[in-house]
Amino acid sequence: MRAAMYNGPGEIAVEEVPKPALDSPRGALIRVTHTAICGSDLWFYRGESDRETGSAVGHEPMGIVEETGTDVTSLKPGDRVFAPFVISCGRCEFCRRGLHTSCTNGGSWGGENGGGQGEYVRVPEADGTLVRVPDRYANDEETLKSILPLTDVMGTGHHAAVNAGVGEGDTCVVVGDGAVGLCGVLAARRLGAKQIVAMGHHEDRLSLAAEFGATETVAERGEAGVKRARELTGGGTDHVLECVGAASAMETAIDICRPGGTVGYVGVPHGVEEAGLDVFSLFSDNISLCGGVAPVRAYADDLLADVLDGTLDPSPIFTKTVDLDGVSEGYRAMDEREEIKVLVRIDDHSE
Amino acid sequence: MRAAMYNGPGEIAVEEVPKPALDSPRGALIRVTHTAICGSDLWFYRGESDRETGSAVGHEPMGIVEETGTDVTSLKPGDRVFAPFVISCGRCEFCRRGLHTSCTNGGSWGGENGGGQGEYVRVPEADGTLVRVPDRYANDEETLKSILPLTDVMGTGHHAAVNAGVGEGDTCVVVGDGAVGLCGVLAARRLGAKQIVAMGHHEDRLSLAAEFGATETVAERGEAGVKRARELTGGGTDHVLECVGAASAMETAIDICRPGGTVGYVGVPHGVEEAGLDVFSLFSDNISLCGGVAPVRAYADDLLADVLDGTLDPSPIFTKTVDLDGVSEGYRAMDEREEIKVLVRIDDHSE
Structure with missing residues (x-):
């Protein structure tokens, strides 16, 4: 064959x-x-x-x-x-x-x-x-x-949403506009999220995110992106879907998460091995890190x-x-x- | 004054x-x-x-x-x-x-x-x-x-147990025999845990853990300690209380956690800043990391x-x-x- x-x-x-x-x-x-x-x-x-x-x-x-x-x-x-x-x-x-x-x-x-x-x-x-x-x-x-x-990817985006605890009427942020992130938007909408903020760096993908149910999109990078997402969610949200796996995306996800909230992550960890995750950023705000390979x-x-x-x-x-x-x-x-x-x-x- | x-x-x-x-x-x-x-x-x-x-x-x-x-x-x-x-x-x-x-x-x-x-x-x-x-x-x-x-410390040990998801009839492992770990044993017992394995390096403290409700104690260090705790819990447990904060204790907690389980951690992260947490060890087994400052x-x-x-x-x-x-x-x-x-x-x- x-x-x-x-x-x-x-x-x-x-x-x-x-x-x-x-x-x-x-x-x-x-x-x-x-x-x-x-x-x-x-x-x-x-x-x-x-x-x-x-x-x-x-x-x-x-x-x-x-x-x-x-x-x-x-x-x-x-x-x-x-x-x-x-x-x-x-x-x-x-x-x-x-x-x-x-x-x-x-x-x-x-x-x-x-x-x-x-x-x-x-x-x-x-x-x-x-x-x-x-x-x-x-x-x-x-x-x-x-x-x-x-x-x-659809099951993986769904795993992110489930692990982020997304439910009826919730606000959530989806970090990543790749196939998994886009499926995460679909999953969050399916689970009843009312506000879905999609973050990414590609206008065409963010347009698709909006078609999939994202209520707002954020194209800014780094600090500016975090600031914008926090503004849109009234100071951070309890439900963040980390759909990239890169260390920088994980940092963004944690920075956007509200104290007591949860980051549902599904991206294969990448670049995190070298730097490692700063547990302190989770500890002080009681942010839960849930998820893994879907x-x-x-x-x-x-x-x-x-x-x-x-x-x-x-x-x-x-x-x-x-x-x-x-x-x-x-x-x-x-x-x-x-x-x-x-x-x-x-x-x-x-x- | x-x-x-x-x-x-x-x-x-x-x-x-x-x-x-x-x-x-x-x-x-x-x-x-x-x-x-x-x-x-x-x-x-x-x-x-x-x-x-x-x-x-x-x-x-x-x-x-x-x-x-x-x-x-x-x-x-x-x-x-x-x-x-x-x-x-x-x-x-x-x-x-x-x-x-x-x-x-x-x-x-x-x-x-x-x-x-x-x-x-x-x-x-x-x-x-x-x-x-x-x-x-x-x-x-x-x-x-x-x-x-x-x-x-009692509220902190309780926070670890709550975040580890300890409930009626559960098996859990408490990493650390300091005051917080000992209170974690009390908290786990109070929440109805049936098997409580206490891990530490001091015989007198582990004796107190047993008085507090630990059903077994593990005094071995490093790999030997992980092996023993996994044996006692039939291959790892869904509920691990990390009550130390040191990077080594966090690694131990993750190693003992069963796939799909939760590490409830409350120890102020210490030594983790330098090394960082290996997210991959959580990712592949879908281990949740929950907790923080109590x-x-x-x-x-x-x-x-x-x-x-x-x-x-x-x-x-x-x-x-x-x-x-x-x-x-x-x-x-x-x-x-x-x-x-x-x-x-x-x-x-x-x-």
Whole structure:
């Protein structure tokens, strides 16, 4: 089969690789039809995080079940499914608690499972990982495009909102205008927030944030941005969604948070390792820091219901669609911030 | 009047200083009869944190109301009262939310208010700050000794337990066997925890932790301590009370916390400024970090009720009592860890 591989910073190439083979009774083989490029993929692409060269990339697969193991009960070949960025069993303590990212039988894409940006992936725990799309929507391209973000960024933005404690009538601030931040705006609106201030540095993305439900946007950087957000929220808000992961974004989030409030953070920590977080800034104001890597499987069913109801549609975050051969160009376009998020549509599975 | 003053690292001296004067209609003047030395006082005493030389020390006053301003409604001269380590108005947004440490009209001891380790203090916001002890207990020395920790450490330990989310039937780990950690054990027991693992490095303090309700104690340091606590709790617990503030204690707390759990922290961050907190250790396991400087005023009424009921007694943390002239010796004894916490009994107020 053909799959996108990482060959070093800036080098993504589609190569012929062995098709994953089903090897466990709880597994399934998926023919990938839709996938995406993630902001977190850019870190190894830029050489800012380590990744083995020659490794398969991608972690947001959607497709058709081709084969299932003998113990799989909830799926059958031909079903339309999507998978979160983490593989989870659905049975262990953590999955039962909705913390699928800490699954004791979990795993990740790549390696022998295949990467999400390839023609096939193997899912070792099919029942626990895969989410089935009802048949009536299984081939509706527009609906599938709206569902695809549930593999990662929509669930991640939602995790930020949930961890920030956003509820009916609340005021919140979303730090970051990337795909996750934009989904955070959608999530905050969905949870009933009355005032949603979106912060970012790109006018086009902030416009989309406003379409998604942001009541105000803040484009200023650094201190000026903090000042503006605090003004708009009457001196800071109890609910801040940190959707970037950079140390500077975390500082901004804490500076905007009202004493006794909560920063819900989901951005993969980046640059924080070197500097570390200044706990004192949290301590003196009793600001809670909640969140982490999003267990998007836990949220998938509820979010899917809303997408199918037509009340939730994150699809505008996809500003470009490429085919498998276009994945490398997709990385480049996202890296240079030409695009918010790139959808990869894999039609041809000739072997 | 006479008051303990900080004259540089290791130098605490009782000096003759001007008696504070009542200068606001909402204020009160308190004749201090009982006060204490705090673990957090040791940091300037050791020269590890900055403090102006020639400044009055102490922040845990209990005494008798000597004079009240014209607007004070809840107190009258002769009342037995105690005060938290932070002055709060009781009226502002944050006081109403129970976050008295972020009071917009708040203040601290020292300066023109006088320090808690002196014969008199002025309370600019008497109704909002002071807690009245019912008359029938006003001169009961044993009861007063049990109440005095409510000025700081008992409320602080309780804040850790509340922020760690400890509830009925829970398992929790308390990191630290100082006065705050010991009070954290009491608080966890009071909130219904079934298993309470106390961690520290002093056998005598861990014995007291066991008396206070710890079901197990862990004296091992570093990795060995983490391993033991994780074993005792079946692989880590959802509720960790970090009651030290040192960077190493915070790391221990995070290492013991179960994925999806919460570290409730109340120790003044210390050493964390340099190293910073490794956010990644929280991120990957979705561990929440909640807490901060404890709004002990918010908890004082409830905790006082339990002390007066006889169901809560933190007084064993006071392992030594000195008079005002003994304050310097009290600092030394606490600094050298001869004593857990020193009570200062001020009898004579000859002027």
